[in-house]
Amino acid sequence: MTLAQLQDHPVWRALLARIPMLIALGAVAAVVLWAHFAPGVASSSSAVSSEAGWESFSARYGMSYFGEDGQFVRAVQNGYNLFFHTYKYAPRFTRSTATDRVNACGSCHTAEDLAYAFVNSDRFEPRIGRRLSFEDQVRRCYIASLEGFAPTIYEPAVRDIRLFARAVAHHLDLTEGAIRRDGKR
């Protein structure tokens, strides 16, 4: 088939007539594929960067209880990174820049705060008139304190902070509903 014959072919002509629609479909497909694969690229990797202070934190809070390495330990380490370097590890959910080092969870909270918040979470909150989960609280922090956007509760940016809190709660030997003895809330 020659080029001229191809150009005269009814299928080719029908396609040419639908170019705008095809472009629109292509754009939709590209967005769907991007949404499907792009977030997974980062989260499917189990490698975690080691930030300064992790080694001492790990030793201080007995992380070796959970093994020297493993999925849980890496998730906790990612939680540590998120907690102290939020601007760097959750840039999609914070509005700050990499130079804005004040804008991290660790600027307002300690690891202990987080552990106590975790074991006291999922209770009815009279101020807002509904039950508030730990994940809800983390998401509120992203929106309000970090001036950013709310991740879904499945995001590693939320999940790993919960796992980090859980690991610290274990070290502090906390039970559900444990009360702080130092008077802090």
Next chain:
Amino acid sequence: MAKPAAKLAKIALLLFVLGSFYLVAVHRHAERDAVRSTPVALTPDCVQKLDRYGLAVGRLYESPYAFERTGLHKSLRGYTEEDVRAIQRGCNIVDDTHGRLAQDPYRDRWNAKRFIRGSHATCNNCHQGVGDKQDAAGNRMKGSLHLGASWVMGDMYDRFTGLLLPYELRQMQCYINASNGYKPNIADDVIRDVTAYSRFLSAALDMTIATHYEEQGIDEVTASATHKQGDDYVRGELLYKQKCMHCHGPQAIGLEADGRVVAPALAGPNAWNMQSRNNFYFVSTVLAGFICRNMPKGQENTLDNQECRDIAYYISNLPRPAGDRQGPVVALQQQLLMRALPPLLRLTESSPSKSAAPAAETRAQPVLGHAE
């Protein structure tokens, strides 16, 4: 003039439909809020369980069970009225998922039934003792699928899925596979109330976060813990007829009497599906462990490991619904087997001997979900 009028009418109709959806959603939302603030009518087992653990509204909570065991007073954060109701609803869902004991299952159990395909599955079938099985002396039992122990170990690596599995997602798996049903939303009250109940159990029993307790999960029976004779269908069938058939029926499709489940189905449309951890072909150690520790009722711990594996092997060979990974062809095949086999077997099988299968009237078994 007619055209713009028709166009306006179309827009008005569209707005009306959308507005109606919005109003229905608002109404449903208000309805759920009203249920959340309604006092909860507890099942008899939940009354007993929650009374024993001293659940009450207050600024502080102190577990009578923990005090009895340790002699120490340990004050924890107390519960508001809303928290107490959530825990009570969670207990009811675990004990009576279908709402058979409820006046209005839709309201009292958040209609948890809509997430279950069959009519037999309830959390308490596996998580016995309303998720907190204890012996006569009040000791928690090893491998009893304790909900409080599961909660404190939530988020840990799950070897069956390869995930760091949150407690809420684990519940969803139960609905999908063990109940052969549908997945509730993670924020659904059905899920959150059971989480609230499980968290309360962990507080009442003084369980610390991320600590493994023996009562978590199943006391699994591995092949290496047997006589190493191999798992045997024929031995399993014989044992099933001797030990299990009285309650679960000759084809393991369960027993219902007066609208109540006397013994749940182990096969057939009301049973767990092929993707459940109860299915021997998926995880070969779980069902055998459950049988060894919990069956037969009143004679627990009398079967040896090999017998438990043989029975589990036999049960898993019976037809059951396909799971979400088996695909439509297997699903169709299983559906055909489930429908065709029972009548065929009834025709071909000789009636069981009296010693193996007492008459239905003598099946004096406690109603499942109410036996500790």
